[in-house]
Amino acid sequence: MDDKTWWQLVRDGKDEGWKLVWERVVEPESKSMRSAEMMERFSLTAGDLMGMLFDEMIGKHKIDLYRGEGSFEGWLKRYVRGYVLNADPNKHGEISIEGAHPDAEGEGEAMALPTQDKETIRLEVWRMTLYFFRLLWNEDPERCYIHLLKTRYFMSSEEIKDFLDVSSAANVDQIFSRSIKFMRESWRKWDRVKK
Amino acid sequence: MKAPSDKKIVFFFHSHPTKDIKMQWRAEVTFPPGATANTTLGISVVDGEDEPVKDAVFEFAGKELQVKDGAASMTFAEFIAGKHSVPLWLHRKGKKPVPGVPTFG
Numbered sequence: 001m002d003d004k005t006w007w008q009l010v011r012d013g014k015d016e017g018w019k020l021v022w023e024r025v026v027e028p029e030s031k032s033m034r035s036a037e038m039m040e041r042f043s044l045t046a047g048d049l050m051g052m053l054f055d056e057m058i059g060k061h062k063i064d065l066y067r068g069e070g071s072f073e074g075w076l077k078r079y080v081r082g083y084v085l086n087a088d089p090n091k092h093g094e095i096s097i098e099g100a101h102p103d104a105e106g107e108g109e110a111m112a113l114p115t116q117d118k119e120t121i122r123l124e125v126w127r128m129t130l131y132f133f134r135l136l137w138n139e140d141p142e143r144c145y146i147h148l149l150k151t152r153y154f155m156s157s158e159e160i161k162d163f164l165d166v167s168s169a170a171n172v173d174q175i176f177s178r179s180i181k182f183m184r185e186s187w188r189k190w191d192r193v194k195k
Numbered sequence: 196m197k198a199p200s201d202k203k204i205v206f207f208f209h210s211h212p213t214k215d216i217k218m219q220w221r222a223e224v225t226f227p228p229g230a231t232a233n234t235t236l237g238i239s240v241v242d243g244e245d246e247p248v249k250d251a252v253f254e255f256a257g258k259e260l261q262v263k264d265g266a267a268s269m270t271f272a273e274f275i276a277g278k279h280s281v282p283l284w285l286h287r288k289g290k291k292p293v294p295g296v297p298t299f300g
Contacts, residue, residue, distance in 0.1 A: 134296040141256075142278050144297050145206070152299065153204060162197045163204070163226075165275050 003072040010072075011063045013173050015156040018054070022154065025076045026050050035084045042084075043125045047151030049080055051180050054150075059177040132186040136179055142166075143179040150176050196275050198230035207300040208255075208283060210243075210293045218293055219243030220285045222253060224274075232272040239265055240285065254284040254292075 001020070009017025029035050030046035039045070053076070057063040066075050137144045145164060149155045157169035157176075166172050198204055204226040210219045225237045238255075240248045240262050247265020254260075257277030260267040262285075286292040 130296070130298060133298070137283075137297050138281055140279055141281060141297070145278065148206065148297075148299070149204070153199075153202060155199065159199055163199070164278060165196045 003068070007063070007066060007068075007072050010057060013058055013157070013170070015158055018156070021053060021076060022050060024073050025080060026053065029077055029080045029084075035081060038084050041122070043122050043129070044084065045151070047154070049083065050154070051147075051151050051176070052083055053080065054173075055177055055180040055184075058173065059181065128187070128190060129183075132183050132190075135186060136182055139182065143175055143182070146172060146175050147179045147183075196232055196271055198226045198228060198234075198271070200229040203228055205300065207298045208295045209298050210285065210295045213243075213293055216243035218287075218290065220248060220293060220295065222255070222285075222295070224255070226271065230271050232270065232275075234271045235268045236271060236274060238262075238267040238269065240267060241265055248285070248287070250288065252286040254282050254286065256280050257282075259286075 006017055006020060010021060011017075026046050026049045030039060030049060039049075056079070062079075066072060133144060133147075136147070142164065146160055146166075149160050149163065155163070157172040160166065160172045161169045164172075166175070206224045208222045208224075210221070213219050220240055220242055222238060222240045225239075227234060227237075230236070238253065238260065240251065240253055242248055248262050249264060251262040252259050253262050253267050255277075256269065256274050257280035258269055258273055260269055283295045283297075284292045285295065
């Protein structure tokens, strides 16, 4: 499959395209030396990366920023790396493809002295994620089910449509996008409260 | 409604913290591969010490399900009918009901 076809499938939210995103981008990147350690530190899972990508590409139409310069796979990988690099719990929602430029590789890590207890932050991230998930449940449990089916069981929108009796796969995408947005906004509110 | 034929889906829930560990609970709702409307979903409920809850009522997906020796059940169709229902409680006879939340397993 050429890059243009793949891009079009991803843009249209087709399972075939997103399956390749999982196989060629998210899964390899989450196991790479570069990202695996940081992901563990910030309690990020491959499912989170997939959810983020879906939200950014489809929800925020960032997919349209790809101009066909360089490979689509490389472009998506830079995006994922940028997300992982910026996954500091104190900077949630700050995603920049520029931050993941290959020339900037490793920057920010050099000579970094610990100023916080990582384990405490990790525990707080986990507790707050569970808390926000509970708030999501209170909004509508179906959102939680879709969130879990996408991020834990990697089910396609078509499969989830059949599973939960949702009217269409597009509706599943929309609900999932809203649940991601809800979780992210909850983090932003929490960050504001902490400050 | 139809579950994927190649994987088992499990949703996990646990109670809010309680002073008495025995009053805590965890529940797992299991959808077997290929489940359809009439398929019975297995639900297991254990207390804070991982012991099966002997006798209680599990309020989930808009239904009040009888729990006997740590097991309860409902059909896939019943689950779908109550998929928007928020209340999630374990009621033990003569005890204060304990609410719960979904978790990641």
